[in-house]
Amino acid sequence: MKILFGEKCIGCNVCAKVCPEVFGFDKEKRRAFVKVTVIPAAQESAVKDAALMCLVGNVKIES
16 A cells, blocks of 8 residues: 655644554644655555545555
8 A cells, every 4th residue: 555645735634643653743834744664564545545544635655
């Protein structure tokens, strides 16, 4: 599984709240970011949830 994280982040922090093991939040830049390059198998479900919950569709999943 691969995460495609675009430039549309509005800083809602949903992804980082849903899956803090994979997503972080930069308070100064007011936007989220991906913390890992490889998604742990145990976090795949949470990453999918984060993608579904992203308000602007910034988080995409690629198999």
